[in-house]
Amino acid sequence: MTTVSNQELASFFHDLNFRFDTLAELDSDLANRFNVFRWLSRELTLSSIIRELLDPMGSHGQDDAFLKIFLDKIGLSHLDIVRNAGRPKCEEFTSCGRRIDIVLRPDNHCAIGIENKPRAADQPGWVKDYSEHLARCGNSYLLIYLTTDGRGPSDGEKEAADKLGSKFRRISYKKDIKDWLVACCQACRADKVRSFLKDFINYVNVMEETGMLSERDLALVMNYVRDQPRGKGFRIAYAVKHAWPEVVRRVASDFMAGLEKRLAVDFGDGWSVTPVPNEKLLKRWSEFKVSKVQWGGRFAFGLCFEEDGCAGLTFGVYKRDELEPHIRDFKLEMDKSTRKTGINRSDWLHWEWVLPLDEQYMNWNDPDTLKKLAEKNDALDYFAGWFRRMRETAEPLIDSACSAS
Numbered sequence: 001m002t003t004v005s006n007q008e009l010a011s012f013f014h015d016l017n018f019r020f021d022t023l024a025e026l027d028s029d030l031a032n033r034f035n036v037f038r039w040l041s042r043e044l045t046l047s048s049i050i051r052e053l054l055d056p057m058g059s060h061g062q063d064d065a066f067l068k069i070f071l072d073k074i075g076l077s078h079l080d081i082v083r084n085a086g087r088p089k090c091e092e093f094t095s096c097g098r099r100i101d102i103v104l105r106p107d108n109h110c111a112i113g114i115e116n117k118p119r120a121a122d123q124p125g126w127v128k129d130y131s132e133h134l135a136r137c138g139n140s141y142l143l144i145y146l147t148t149d150g151r152g153p154s155d156g157e158k159e160a161a162d163k164l165g166s167k168f169r170r171i172s173y174k175k176d177i178k179d180w181l182v183a184c185c186q187a188c189r190a191d192k193v194r195s196f197l198k199d200f201i202n203y204v205n206v207m208e209e210t211g212m213l214s215e216r217d218l219a220l221v222m223n224y225v226r227d228q229p230r231g232k233g234f235r236i237a238y239a240v241k242h243a244w245p246e247v248v249r250r251v252a253s254d255f256m257a258g259l260e261k262r263l264a265v266d267f268g269d270g271w272s273v274t275p276v277p278n279e280k281l282l283k284r285w286s287e288f289k290v291s292k293v294q295w296g297g298r299f300a301f302g303l304c305f306e307e308d309g310c311a312g313l314t315f316g317v318y319k320r321d322e323l324e325p326h327i328r329d330f331k332l333e334m335d336k337s338t339r340k341t342g343i344n345r346s347d348w349l350h351w352e353w354v355l356p357l358d359e360q361y362m363n364w365n366d367p368d369t370l371k372k373l374a375e376k377n378d379a380l381d382y383f384a385g386w387f388r389r390m391r392e393t394a395e396p397l398i399d400s401a402c403s404a405s
Contacts, residue, residue, distance in 0.1 A: 047101045047116045049200070050177075051088045053184065054104055056081065060193045062184075067106060069183045073176060074144065074169060079107045093322065094133040098126060103134075111141040118148050118173060118207065123284065127153060127160035131167065145170045146177070148207055178204045245309065248365045249281050252310045255373040255380075256288055262384045263290055267391070270294070284308045289318065290387060292395065298324070299352065299398045301390050303383075310364035315386065316342065316354035317394050327352060327401045330394075337393040353394070355386060 056064035064081050071077050088104035092113075102114040111134040115126065127143070134141035143164060145153055150172030153161050161168045171177065178201060185197040228234075253276075260273045267273075267290065274289040284307055291300035299319050306312035317334070331342050334353045342353045361382060363369060372379045 046118060047090050047114075050114070050116070051090050051102050051104075054088045054102070056083070057087060060188075061190055062188055062193065065187050066180075066184045067104075069187060070180055071106065073180050073183075074112075074142065074171070076110065076112070076142065079110055081106045082108045084108075092133075094129050098123070098129050100130055100133065105137075109138060109140055111135075111137060112144065113141070114144045114146055116146045118146075124156055127157045127164070127168070131160075131164055141167060143168050146173070148173050150175065173204045173207060245282060248310055248370065249278070251370050251374050252281055252364050253278055255376060258376055258380055259288075259383055262380055263387055266384060266388060274300075282309050286310075287318075292398070295398060295402055298402060301387055301394070305364075307363075311362075311366075313357060313362050313364065314351070314354055315357050315383075317352040317390060317398075318350055319352050320350075322350050327397055330397055333393055333397060334390070338389055353390075355390075358382070 052058045053060060053066045054070055056067055058066075060066065067081060068077070071079055071081075085105055085108045088102060090102055091099040092103040093099055100113045101116040104112050106112070113130050113134045115130065131141070131143050134143060145161070145168070147170070150170050152158060152170060181197050181201045181204065185194055185201070188194045188197060226234075228236075256275055260275050263271075263273055270293050272291055272293055274287075274291070276286045276288050280286045284305065286305050288303040289300035290302070291297060297320055299317065302316065302318035304314045304318070306314055317330075331353050335341055338355070340355060342355060360369060360372065361379065364373060
């Protein structure tokens, strides 16, 4: 059993923090780590960007050039791209309620599913579920597992992946996506899009499995841990690694309890708050909802973590039934009243309107975000304020929709 004293912890983190402060002072002058993709690094956003580039009708204006290059890179260059084939989608639901990150059917027959896992761990049973979903329209499909370095699926999924043979393929950001982006850059005819692709390539060059910890930061920590006398650094690093998920859980749980109390006061009777069960808090798709009782659970104002570990937070107006028609002019009215351009994606079937969150509150497993959540006041004002602003416009629109059906 590893034991660490309070004195050892205090000394360790004081010295390490000093080294990070020194590194930050250098960065303020050199801006070595600046790249817009650092703020677009959440799994869903990267999936959306890849989906857009693979769409022949995408805003890049390059027709099917990027899609052809991608098909060639994954060994499917023989597919004939059909112009009226369905457009690539993000978050396609399976019959088991899971969501495949990206799905495309370029020739209307062969289904290609991409599980995008730059950082988060995969979920039990996903290989079988995803492959069965892709095979529904025939045996012509390919399930792709995309990670930063091309690692394989977890031990529990390896056997299922091996059984698929050539229908399962691992690719990496570091090599395969980078090579695809380089080829796209060479084929691109638009300067603006070419500049975007170059930024994406630069981001891929420095992206890490561990999120936004740069190679330089990682080297600093590794050297410091290794150089501690009598193996103290290794014991502390091991203890911190195992404690971190529980730190995230407790801070997030405590903050949500405070948010629940604030909203109970702000919204009053006639509204229900459904918190995230503690045992599900670190799991993907965990949801915190506020709903008017008379809506019968059909709609809610919600927070949803799209990634494991309290990361990839989505915030907006949620609808229970993905087949229920969208409320007419809902996004237009919400954008107008909040003065925010809500994210509007046809493949997010459970969301009526999605608020673009401030980056500082998007990933609750980030140290800076955890600090804000632990201090509570500013973070509570931010989230409670947005819940109230959504209610002002959304409540009468949803009331009307529920009354009409």
